[in-house]
Amino acid sequence: MKEIYDFLKKSGSYYLATIDGDKPRVRPFGTVNIFEDKLYIQTGRMKDVSKQIKENPNIEICAAADEKWLRISATAVEDDRIEARQNMLDAYPQLQPVYKADDGNTQVFYLKDATATISSFTADPQVIKF
Numbered sequence: 001m002k003e004i005y006d007f008l009k010k011s012g013s014y015y016l017a018t019i020d021g022d023k024p025r026v027r028p029f030g031t032v033n034i035f036e037d038k039l040y041i042q043t044g045r046m047k048d049v050s051k052q053i054k055e056n057p058n059i060e061i062c063a064a065a066d067e068k069w070l071r072i073s074a075t076a077v078e079d080d081r082i083e084a085r086q087n088m089l090d091a092y093p094q095l096q097p098v099y100k101a102d103d104g105n106t107q108v109f110y111l112k113d114a115t116a117t118i119s120s121f122t123a124d125p126q127v128i129k130f
Helices: 002-011 048-055 082-091
Strands: 014-020 023-029 033-035 038-044 058-065 068-078 106-119 126-129
Touching (some): 002 033, 002 106, 014 048, 023 048, 038 048
Antiparallel strands (some): 058 068
16 A cells, blocks of 8 residues: 555646546546555545545546556545544645644545556556555
């Protein structure tokens, strides 16, 4: 999982895919953190992505760095503990003017039953489950 975290951090931003009814939706994300041995992402409850994950928690993430690309399939599980939200905000202080751990909007999810595949044109795919 640390290798996946490092890859996502190196990429700078990644793309999160959700389902909206019967339509796919993809948007750039930038938050990723490890808390209590789980990989977390963050959003706001008021955003469409939050509503889409609540309706269907199956997500995919895609990122690229160093002539490799990463694809993660996982179930997004909300962690509604203030400690989890605060940990994410501590890792991203630039979000603190907009988000607070107790604002009712900040939302974090950890990735469950995740399968990550790192691919390139020059090596066999590397599959990591966490």
